[in-house]
Amino acid sequence: MTQPVDSGLDPHAQDQLVEKLTDIHSWLSEDLDATLIRDTAFRDNSERVSGKRADSEGPMPFDDDAAEAARELHGALRSAVLSVCTERGLTWPGERRSPYLAMWLARHIVSLAVCDNARHIAATIIAAHKTAFHAVDTPARPQFHGYCEVCGQSLWSRGGETLTCKKCRRVVDTDYQRQRVDTELEARLFTANELVDVVRDRLNLNIKPKTVHDMAYRRRDRLPVRGRTRDGQKLYRAGDVFHRLRTQLSRNASQA
Ligand SMILES: [Zn+2]
Structure with a gap:
């Protein structure tokens, strides 16, 4: 395999990019569309034709920022997919909308990471994500609430x-859903590397894989190893790790 011209994306940079792509796929692109539609939907007819002859069939006024952001986002994703397909010999998925392209790129992140212009691609997408984020009406970041119990759609x-x-x-109660996600997650087994992401997501804490391994070596309240992956990595139960981190947090808080 040839080395990329720029230094490619390390695992951390890959994670960062996947996070942005997940935003785009799951809500950002849709919010951008909603911003465009809302802006035109709430104008009455007299406003719509202001500055133009009333009988003209000119383009409707819309949110220029949102429109430009949507164009930039789609352009960045489309050219990224093209690069990955060309360089890595993958099949071009065809002309698609932004959410699909974002999902495609997230799935092919390892191929993207070794492209000649991997860093340039990532920077372009991250910039477009930022522009889109600022252009939407409600730029607060939605939170992931697991999957629908009935149909499996992400919430x-x-x-x-x-x-x-x-x-x-x-329609489901938010508290009920949160509990369901926690219970389901706490029972699952993860490697120390995976737990870094899980802990960041659920407890809003940044830990290292070593933090987890160290717990499994200490004398008191030792973290049990619950299994192993096929390639021999230790598996821990998320609930076991959460419990120890929470205990540690409250101990630190009482000492401070
Ligand atoms: Zn559903």
């Missing part, structure tokens, strides 16, 4: 007491 929300599934329209 995102910006707060509120209930969540509505976009696919099957089922």
Whole structure:
């Protein structure tokens, strides 16, 4: 395999890019579209034709920032997909909308990471993500709330007491869903590397894989190893790790 011309993307840079791509795929692109539609939908007809002859069929005014952001985003994703396909010999997925392209890139992140212009691609997408983020009406970041119990669709929300599934329209209590996600997650087994992401997501804490391994070596309250992956990595139960981190946090808080 040839080395990329720029230094490529290390695992951390890959994670960062996947995070942005997930935003785009799961909500950002859709919010951008909604911003465009809302802006035109709430104008009455007299406003729509202001500055133009009333009988002209000129383009409707819309949010220029949102439109430009949507164009920039789609352009960045499209050319990234083209680069990856050309350089890595993958099949071009065809002309697609931004959410699809973002998902495609997230799935092919390892191929993207070794492209000649990998860093340039990542920088372009991250910049377009930022522009889009600023252009949407409500730029607060929605939180991931696991998957719909009925249809499996991923659930995102910006707060509120209930969540509505976009696919099957089922309404679920946010607290109930949060509990369900925690319970389900706490029972699952992860490697120390995976736990770094899980802990960041659920406890908002930055740990290193070594933090987890160290827990499995200490004398008191030792973290049990619950299994091994096929390639011999130790597996830990997320709940076991959460419990130890929470204990540690409250101990630190009481000492401070
Ligand atoms: Zn559903």
